[in-house]
Amino acid sequence: MPKHGSSSRAGKRGVALVATPLGGPAARVHPIGAMTVASYVQSELGDEIDAKVFNFGSSPASRERALDVISAFRPEVLGFPVYSGHVVEVAEWAKLFRERLPEAVFVAGGPHVTLTWPDFIARWGGVFDLCIAGDGELPFLAAVEATLEGDVSRCWGEPGIGRRGDDGPIMNGMAAQLPTERWVDPFLCEVVEDGEELVFTDRRDRRMRRAVALVSSRSCPQKCSFCAIIAMPGKWRAAPTERLVGWLAGRRDRDPFDHIYFMDANFFVSAPRVRELVSAMAERLPGVTWSTSSTVGFLLHMADEIPWLIERGLRGVELGLESGSAEELRFLNKRATVDENHRAVALLQQHRLELGLDFIMFYPDQTRAQLLENLEFLQRAALLDEEMFDHYLTVLQLYPGTPLRTLYEGRRGSRFDPDELPGPEPLFVDEHVRSIHRLFIKEFAPRYLPKITATVRALQREARALKLTDPPAAQRCRLEATLLRHVPFKVLWHLCVSEPASSIEEAWPWLTRFDGSSESIRGLAAIQPTRAQGRELAAIQPARAQGMNR
Structure with a gap:
């Protein structure tokens, strides 16, 4: 493995996470995973680096603009989140940057790399210097530190770091989970994008709300047979309420918003935690509304508290129904009945909440x-x-x-x-x-x-x-x-x-x-x-x- 020396640029060293264009405009929802990793590295290395997330669309003009902007930033490390179904697009995107930034260290991570790392490294190890399996914060930090020290091989022993070796793919186990008490404000890093501003259409209050998006918990305790989340390492865990609300309050002071998209896979897993978080938000962030995602069972467990949640800002729920067939629900291991699906939909309709419909028709x-x-x-x-x-x-x-x-x-x-x-x-x-x-x-x-x-x-x-x-x-x-x-x-x-x-x-x-x-x-x-x-x-x-x- 060749060494990657540091550049001679003055001041902070550049670190970029690149949200790959996947066939449309830049996502209106910020690339949360990349922001979380970049913000953690920024918090650990302080003034030594400048970590940015770049989120551009896939039109020819947008792609060319992204190449110019990121190349001008001259990052020494480029991270690429990889999602199944878009692997080739990510690799081709990385190749274009490799032509512009031949000395940079290229790192691939995300759910697809975690779930397929031997195949991914075997096929794409010539494009990416390092691959990350598991949560990205700790291994990406190790990759950045090794690069800044002038010898990327120093991170090879870090759990979750993989690469192409002489005898094939090498992975040093799964990355260790970052303890929830060490989760950091995901807005510490700068997000550079050419997408539309994130907004929420509040039909209850008949207004448009400027929004932010973040993940307040990870994983899911359900075991739906089609969902990649169950194959990822780690149990369900959530950010501490005080820390989470502090992040949001700080973000609102810097860049005002009045709606929060909680992009959790299953927000209502813990009813006590939901009550605590929503109460704290109502006190610290008055006037701010929110929306989120849930499976049917966890939503129904809080059915009696929906009016209380609405009073404290709830405006919409993306609901994982998936099917109206009892046999299909069993096949998908949804742990919900058709009747329960009906009750969950009726609950949201009764209270005039926005309904996001997750459904598998075929x-x-x-x-x-x-x-x-x-x-x-x-x-x-x-x-x-x-x-x-x-x-x-x-x-x-x-x-x-x-x-x-x-x-x-x-x-x-x-x-x-x-x-x-x-x-x-x-x-x-x-x-x-x-x-x-x-x-x-x-x-x-x-x-x-x-x-x-x-x-x-x-x-x-x-x-x-x-x-x-x-x-x-x-x-x-x-x-x-x-x-x-x-x-x-x-x-x-x-x-x-x-x-x-x-x-x-x-x-x-x-x-x-x-x-x-x-x-x-x-x-x-x-x-x-x-x-x-x-x-x-x-x-x-x-x-x-x-x-x-x-």
């Missing part, structure tokens, strides 16, 4: 009846009016290290490419579901959802403009926008109760007439399953599979 073992159960759940839970359509499009992702990925690799008799999330098409058991997936995801979604989304927004703008001058017309616009949001549900339902078709237009000919006009909108909204399709639906419902080949 998965390989699915039958047509189970797909219909997902749609029935959305209908019965009054979720057809949701503004976003993502929950119709989500396909089960087989993340490295998860039980489901191991299950499907066993079925096919070979491993998937460790740097890829396999597509579902070859894995579908039911040919009709395979056809439905192709028509809906590959044809309907890219061709028609952008058009539907644009028309809904235009109708909403028109409704606002007509609100005072022509209330009946404004109401008609709102109704048409609502009905148009139902179209993805109707298309998918229609595909489930109809015979397979060769194209989405053959399956639903009316789509070819959709041009955004009121007439075509009403035509789309009025279409219902035929009586014959209704009889077919009634016939297949009792024939639900009695179990799947697990």
Whole structure:
């Protein structure tokens, strides 16, 4: 391993963590993991370094700007968080920086490296000098210190540090977890980005709120079979309340905000901790609202306290429902029933809280009846009016290290490419579901959802403009926008109760007439399953599979 000497730049030494562009604009939610690691290193090394997180978009102009800005910063260490599904993009991004900064030390970390480090190092060890497995704070600090000392090999013995050796990949065990009392303010580092300002639309108070995002706890006690979190080392642990609220108060003094996105995997794990934290925030941060994520069971355990939480700023919950099928919930090891999913949704709706919907519409073992159960759940839970359509499009992702990925690799008799999330098409058991997936995801979604989304927004703008001058017309616009949001549900339902078709237009000919006009909108909204399709639906419902080949 060659030594990486320090640069001759005067003053502080540069350390950069680079949030890789992944096919869109810079994330409106800050790259929390990178901020946490950079801030810890900044706190430990003080005035010796200048640690920055760079978060740029993926457009050609944004990428070129990122290359120029980061190269001008001249960091001696560049860290790259790596997430499954975007491994090649990260590696290609790093290669571009290597051309500009050949003397810098390149470090890869994050969940994908942790879960696949032997394969990752074998494939990408020529791009990255070091790889980190486990929590990144301690090993990244060791990498930075070794670089500043002029000999990066000094960190090779640090737990969690890996590299390419003469005889193959080498990893010195998993990184030690940082004790919660040593967690630092994630806002210590500077974040350089060209994304939009992070905001929260508060419909309860009818205002836009400037927001910050952070993680107040790590891991999750649940064991969902599809989730990469369960494969990561470490138990659930949370930042001490006093320290956390102190960070937030300090951040608000420096850069005012009035909403907090808690990006925890499962915020309501400990009810006493939630009460303590929320009480402290209400006292130290009056007027600040917050939103977060939860699984169904933990949310329901605090059902009686939702009004109290709302009084102290709760405005929204991203809810991990995943399915409306009892069999699918068992397969995903969700530890929740369909009834409990309904109760959790109703709880949020009853209290007029924003609902973020985590849902897996398609998965390989699915039958047509189970797909219909997902749609029935959305209908019965009054979720057809949701503004976003993502929950119709989500396909089960087989993340490295998860039980489901191991299950499907066993079925096919070979491993998937460790740097890829396999597509579902070859894995579908039911040919009709395979056809439905192709028509809906590959044809309907890219061709028609952008058009539907644009028309809904235009109708909403028109409704606002007509609100005072022509209330009946404004109401008609709102109704048409609502009905148009139902179209993805109707298309998918229609595909489930109809015979397979060769194209989405053959399956639903009316789509070819959709041009955004009121007439075509009403035509789309009025279409219902035929009586014959209704009889077919009634016939297949009792024939639900009695179990799947697990």
